[in-house]
Amino acid sequence: MDMEENKTVLAARAAIARQRTGIRGLLPFLGPAFIAAVAYIDPGNYATNIQSGSEFGYKLLWVVVLANLMAMLIQNMSAKLGIATRKNLPEMCREHFPSWLSYVLWGFSEVAAMATDLAEFLGATIGLNLLFHIPLLTGTLITGVATYVILMLDRFGFRPLEKFIGALVIMIALCYLVETFLSKPAWGQVAYHSVVPWMSGNSDAVLLAVGVIGATVMPHVVYLHSSLTKDRVIARNDTEKKRIFGFSTKEVIIAMTLAGLINLSMMYMAASVFHAHGQTQVATIQTAYKTLTPLLGPASAAVFLVSLLSSGLSSSAVGTMAGQVIMQGFVGFTIPLWVRRVLTMLPTVIIVAFGINPTQTLVISQVILSLVLPAPIISLIYFTRRKDIMGVLTNRRIVTYAATACAIVIVFLNLVLIYQTLGGPLPA
Template sequence: MPRKGKLRRAIPFLGPAFLVSVGYIDPGNWATNIEGGSAFGYTLLWVLLLSNLMAILLQTTAAKLGVATGKSLSENCRQHFKKPVAVFLWITAELAAMATDLAEFLGAALGIYLLLGIPLFPAALIGAAVTFGILLLHKYGFRFIEQLILGFVIIVAAVYIVELFYAKPDLGQVGYHLVVPHLNSASILVAIGMLGATVMPHNIFLHSSVVKNRLKKNQPKHNHRVYKYAIVDSLLALNVAWFINSAMIVVAAAVFYKNGLKVTSIEDAYSTLTPLLGGFASLAFAIALLSAGLSSSVTGTMAGQYILEGFLNIKIPIWVRRLVTMIPALIIIGAGINTWKALVVSQVVLSMQLPFTIIPLIMFTRSKKIMGSYANKRWTNILLILVAAIIIILNGLLIYQTFGGEF
């Protein structure tokens, strides 16, 4: 078949991984990447490449579970675990989804605050209204939401292509540090933050759920194509997310590190870009942040919805879920609580939940009884266990360091 025909045939299958990919460019990633680039230049680019390879393995495995069983990870937990275990896993997953939603909602509010120059609380209310509007479009079909989110991802990627043009990075250094690991006692904590925060529980639940929208009953050939294209979809979407994250580090290194400026917050990065690169660069930065915040807020809400439906077989309108999960963020902003500390606490919640997501995923996908011919090969299981161990250990170190531990 000609390449053009193959591409046209693939397009209807693409989309689920792009929904997932926005979780890898959410505002939490922005802060870590900007801090890493401004403090250590290009030296941590290899960390993002390693993180991306781990993410691709776990997300394609989650998609495979959805295709092979016709059920999401949360539905498989309800089916294969005893009720007390399933309820416990649901509570942990629900807390993680709400913690993720908190970070992403704050990011959208921050983007509006930077663009419009209004106080953070009204910005948060505007962000809530826009997110409600996007979620209500769900009634026009799931494909419509996917295309909208893809549009947001394209905006963020386009902005960072422009930012790279303005920043004029050292391409030789970029290529070198992309493949040559470099780590010291000063940069290890930021590197752990990048690696440990790469895989978020809600992304695994989300991917195993949304891929089911492509399946057809009693059509194994079609469903096998869904799995094949899910791999292509993941490679495309997660590599776009990797490019964006890497571009954040490169821009921070070329602009802030080069000028001896250590930037540790998104607000500082925005205000510092104007004198160094001009007003257009900072405006583009704020637009990209808003796009990332809104899109990740929408997909975070959807993930929470799938978690509730899968574990408890309960359906509620998605706007009700959005209303409930935005209340903690509005309270934090309205009470004047430090948003950076709130983001740190949300990361700790995600870190603690991660084993309860990854371990069931490996248990199910290695089982021939559950997966049939889709069951993991031996080398896949070894890689998954290795990746899971690395991520869990790094998240444990993150928790240890967050509560004052030193190493």
């Protein structure tokens, strides 16, 4: 344990003993949820939110709010599992499920990790291409090296990586604060459509709604969050477990609220700038950039790209961390970080090399994530409701019911998507 990490743990212990209170007491616990929050504002969110806002205006904002509330609940349960058991979700699955089921879940999780990394790599690559005119293929290689360097911060303990990722999250938030000021959204419409559900029989609306949920509630960080909390500050008794979980809950609320506001701002910016000006088919990030320039000026477009680049680099690093946790937990072995980094780059290199539409690929990758999502959520509910596993941190009944409702909504939307993809008509 390095000096800074030890200092953080000592400060956390002082907070648990109630010798540090208020903001000072919460500060040592800030980190894990902000790392998880990066996955909720990755380039896949840019693709689905911009496409949704440009095509349907403010009408799908409620999907972002719903997805973020679901994310808040699920990430809090994942953090709680790590605190209660000192094991992450994949490790619990390997310990309690038949080996064949662990391998099946591992396979699904690796598909999710690949879809995630695809979105994140493409986002950073597009950002480099548009901001610095770097060729897409070269940008892919630069992104790979940059994210590997970010991950090397972990050698100095958990705190430097947490601080760096947290700084990138704040950078994205500041960029969208500027975009909000420049785009002047209709706040009445934002408030109304954030709470009033709307859905069209239009196949694009359903695809984008599922894509927004897939881009927001991410399978790989459901697994990762439990790993980030399991050994960070170790509880020595049940009282400490409850106090650590109390601090963790506050952190999750802060980090996920920030991620939710960024997602809302992505969509209402697209609604107020593109949809309001008749630009209803802004289906690519490149088009969004080119359309922003004449509508709001080059400064707005540059801020948009800075946020995209920050998002791509930070979320790609987090995706690789999650991939390591998933492999080690489910099947008990790991591969060198640079090997995983190279393997997860390959799909992006292939897409770029063959000239496949990157933004459409981003949206499809988010739908794949949504299809994989029920597995970790159902596993998480199964473990966190068991008193023999969770002890004093066992779910309250209402939490289990709410998480089950989230799983049902996700499964239902996925079934609708599959039905629609196979040619089934949707009612108007």
